[in-house]
Amino acid sequence: MKLPIGLSVTIPLLLVATIAFFTLSPPCLSSSSCSVLSSSVAASPSTWKLSLFRLHPPHRSAAALLTAVAVTKQQQQDLSVKENSFSVNKTPIPLIKPTATKLDRMESNLARARTAIREASRLRRRTPPDTNLTSSSSDEYIPRGAIYRNADAFRASYSEMERLFRVYVYKEGEPPIFHDGPCRSIYSSEGRFIHEMEKGKGKNMYVTEDPDEAMVYFLPFSVVRMVQYLYEPGARETDGIGRAVLDYIGVVSGKYPFWNRSLGADHFMLSCHDWGPRATTYHPHLYNNSIRVLCNANTSEGFNPAKDASFPEIHLRTGEITGLIGGPPPSSRSILAFFAGRLHGHIRKIVLDTWKDRDQDVQVFDNLPPGVSYESKLRNSRFCLCPSGYEVASPRVVEAIYAECVPVLISDSYMPPFSDVLNWSAFSVTIGVEDIGRIKEILTEIPDEQYLKMHRRVKQVQRHFVANGPPKRFDVFHMTVHSIWLRRLNVRIQNSSL
Ligand SMILES: *[C@@H]1O[C@H](CO)[C@@H](O)[C@H](O)[C@H]1NC(C)=O
Ligand SMILES: *[C@@H]1O[C@H](CO)[C@@H](O)[C@H](O)[C@H]1NC(C)=O
Ligand SMILES: *[C@@H]1O[C@H](CO)[C@@H](O)[C@H](O)[C@H]1NC(C)=O
Ligand SMILES: *[C@@H]1O[C@H](CO)[C@@H](O)[C@H](O)[C@H]1NC(C)=O
Ligand SMILES: *[C@@H]1O[C@H](CO)[C@@H](O)[C@H](O)[C@H]1NC(C)=O
Numbered sequence: 001m002k003l004p005i006g007l008s009v010t011i012p013l014l015l016v017a018t019i020a021f022f023t024l025s026p027p028c029l030s031s032s033s034c035s036v037l038s039s040s041v042a043a044s045p046s047t048w049k050l051s052l053f054r055l056h057p058p059h060r061s062a063a064a065l066l067t068a069v070a071v072t073k074q075q076q077q078d079l080s081v082k083e084n085s086f087s088v089n090k091t092p093i094p095l096i097k098p099t100a101t102k103l104d105r106m107e108s109n110l111a112r113a114r115t116a117i118r119e120a121s122r123l124r125r126r127t128p129p130d131t132n133l134t135s136s137s138s139d140e141y142i143p144r145g146a147i148y149r150n151a152d153a154f155r156a157s158y159s160e161m162e163r164l165f166r167v168y169v170y171k172e173g174e175p176p177i178f179h180d181g182p183c184r185s186i187y188s189s190e191g192r193f194i195h196e197m198e199k200g201k202g203k204n205m206y207v208t209e210d211p212d213e214a215m216v217y218f219l220p221f222s223v224v225r226m227v228q229y230l231y232e233p234g235a236r237e238t239d240g241i242g243r244a245v246l247d248y249i250g251v252v253s254g255k256y257p258f259w260n261r262s263l264g265a266d267h268f269m270l271s272c273h274d275w276g277p278r279a280t281t282y283h284p285h286l287y288n289n290s291i292r293v294l295c296n297a298n299t300s301e302g303f304n305p306a307k308d309a310s311f312p313e314i315h316l317r318t319g320e321i322t323g324l325i326g327g328p329p330p331s332s333r334s335i336l337a338f339f340a341g342r343l344h345g346h347i348r349k350i351v352l353d354t355w356k357d358r359d360q361d362v363q364v365f366d367n368l369p370p371g372v373s374y375e376s377k378l379r380n381s382r383f384c385l386c387p388s389g390y391e392v393a394s395p396r397v398v399e400a401i402y403a404e405c406v407p408v409l410i411s412d413s414y415m416p417p418f419s420d421v422l423n424w425s426a427f428s429v430t431i432g433v434e435d436i437g438r439i440k441e442i443l444t445e446i447p448d449e450q451y452l453k454m455h456r457r458v459k460q461v462q463r464h465f466v467a468n469g470p471p472k473r474f475d476v477f478h479m480t481v482h483s484i485w486l487r488r489l490n491v492r493i494q495n496s497s498l
Contacts (some may be wrong), residue, residue: 026426033412072433102212103495110215110489113160120156126436141474146426146453147461156419158474161485167206169197170252173221177229177244181222186395188316189476190272190294192467196477203470206481216266216291216488217258221248223271223279238275242282249283262493264290265307268484272313274391281438291487293480296391298415306490309483310417312465312476315395325466327379327404330455334407336361337408337443338381340368344476347410350436351387362440377404383429383443385410397428398465407453408443410436418464418479420486428459 007191013035100108112370120174143158144151173179179198181191197218201207208214226488230240253259259267268291269280277293280287287302297303297310320382326334343349343366355364365386368374384400392414407428416424424430431442446454464479471477 005056006013063190076377087314091184092459097475101495103493106213106215107492107494109164110492113157113164116160116490117156121150121153123152139395143474144458145457145459146423149421149423157486157489158478158482161482163207164215165206165481165485165488166208166214167197167216167218167481167484168208168211168258169200169220169376170256172251173248174204177221177225178248179220180225182224184318186313186315186354187224187465189273189312189314190222190270190276192221193270193293193311193477193480194220196471206263207214211256211258214258216484217252219248219252219269219286219290221245221269223273226279227275233425234491238278241275242280244281245282245286249286259285259493262289262491262497265491266488266493268293268309268358270480271295272311274292277303278419291484293484297415297417298392298413299415303415305415305419307487309480310393310415310419311480311483311488312398313354313393313395314398314465314467314476318410321467322445324375324399326402326404326461330382330452333380333382335363335377335381337383337385337439338363338377338405339387340365340374340377340395341387341389342366345391346388347412347436350433351385354436359440361444375403378405381405382455383408387411401458401462401465404458404462406451406458408439421479422461422464423471425457427454427461428455 006381011046026250046313048064057270084187086188089403122327137145143154145458148154179194181194182188183191183195191490196204197207197220199207203211211217214235223241226241226244227238228242231238231242249259249264264285267286269276269286270293271279272295273279274296277292277298280292281302286292289307292303292308293311294303295311295313297308299305339351339355341348343352352366358364358367363377363381382405384396384403384405386394386400387410388394392411394411397407397409409428409430412433416422416428429443429446431439435442461475465476466472469477
């Protein structure tokens with residue numbers, strides 16, 4: 001879906017958010033059909049640089065914010081990392097004074113975590129490369145090998161996250177728009193993440209009930225549900241969605257000190273809907289400061305990888321991933337490349353116009369012939385084409401990774417998920433829109449030895465896209481939280497009273 005043009009920001013009129021504690025058992029999680037979740041996407045993160053550490057002092061006005069942004073830019077230049085998104089530059093560890101607040105202690109813990117990650121990242125190259133990639137069970141999994149940009153830094157960062165990271169989920173608002181979301185369909189990642197956070201303390205290792213102890217604050221609204229309930233199909237404006245977002249922030253910023261303290265920089269929202277980014281444009285601080293976790297990670301539409309996180313899109317038709325994971329070895333894959341999908345958006349149009357019914361090696365369909373199984377095509381192909389549709393993300397990337405088919409990313413301005421950690425070029429191929437006509441040539445030129453490596457790495461990276469119920473270490477849920485953790489690590493919050 002594309003958003004109609006001509007939106008305008010309006011003042012909140014309608015109080016959508018009411019104070020309510022959500023006690024219903026979320027339907028997603030109580031049903032066994034929701035037991036597993038996963039997803040992914042891919043592209044080339046060559047321009048990606050996570051500059052660790054943006055200073056975010058409290059500001060009360062837009063003018064002050066602009067100054068802060070200027071400082072931030074300078075700091076990013078000083079501190080951004082050239083090749084490795086993970087190295088952290090020297091940051092002094094603040095001494096904890098006797099009068100220290102919870103916030104001071106938290107920031108001091110974060111500073112130590114930055115140091116630990118920085119030190120671990122220096123161990124790089126001393127770690128043995130791709131050895132024994134698939135042997136460990138998920139509980140003892142140790143990240144190593146070429147799929148990672150810096151496996152040592154990731155290991156350190158992941159363990160610091162497990163030790164320290166705490167998330168507070170605002171209680172305000174009522175289902176279905178808040179605290180709830182879809183568990184099936186192409187938007188399932190959104191609903192499943194929200195439901196996982198709603199499990200609360202004890203069942204979700206990151207959630208805290210004490211907002212003073214939290215490092216980030218989750219705004220638990222579902223854009224998919226807002227579109228369903230607050231948007232009249234065909235209408236030329238989406239102001240109902242904008243008002244709900246503004247009202248919600250109005251309520252939580254009036255009731256708690258946290259939003260004003262950071263102007264939203266330690267808050268996050270999450271959406272898999274095409275309109276997820278658009279929903280955030282109604283509030284300048286949400287758009288400019290908060291961590292936005294989005295499937296539609298279009299860098300030409302304001303997605304900012306230094307503060308926003310790309311979220312995998314997973315199409316769970318039945319709500320289950322059982323039977324979707326795994327595939328035969330490369331030697332039994334007879335099709336060079338495969339794609340099936342409708343004509344959504346300009347990139348798919350080029351793919352279909354160029355390849356549909358043209359070639360036995362590059363099999364492109366808008367509709368599969370009757371009796372032909374989509375999954376079996378994925379499993380019998382060496383490469384699976386993942387062109388963008390109406391928005392940049394494609395659920396085909398995860399489908400390919402599940403079926404152990406090497407994904408071929410065909411997109412423009414797309415930031416694939418977990419690019420801060422994963423080296424996508426080690427296990428996927430990126431083909432520019434202008435090279436769609438050369439797909440066969442490009443894929444045929446990849447030497448077999450190289451293909452076998454990529455295939456092996458796709459199997460290794462699979463665990464990061466599998467959604468388990470309950471989540472398991474290093475799966476898509478924890479990887480998503482890790483993306484948020486890294487971005488929080490980039491920010492320092494100070495109390496205005498200091
Ligand atoms: C791989 O790991 C398994 C189990 O952890 C171990 O038994 C085996 O010897 C390892 N293989 C290599 C080549 O290190
Ligand atoms: C946060 O700022 C807004 C707007 O300046 C103000 O209305 C609100 O009362 C503040 N919240 C708190 C908790 O002080
Ligand atoms: C983000 O900040 C810039 C100024 O840096 C401002 O011009 C822009 O309107 C803000 N974005 C939104 C969506 O409000
Ligand atoms: C990404 O954003 C640009 C700029 O708005 C737009 O032209 C392009 O179509 C978007 N990509 C997709 C796949 O929607
Ligand atoms: C990522 O993988 C590609 C292909 O294997 C390799 O050339 C590149 O050096 C890797 N980048 C990093 C940061 O490891």
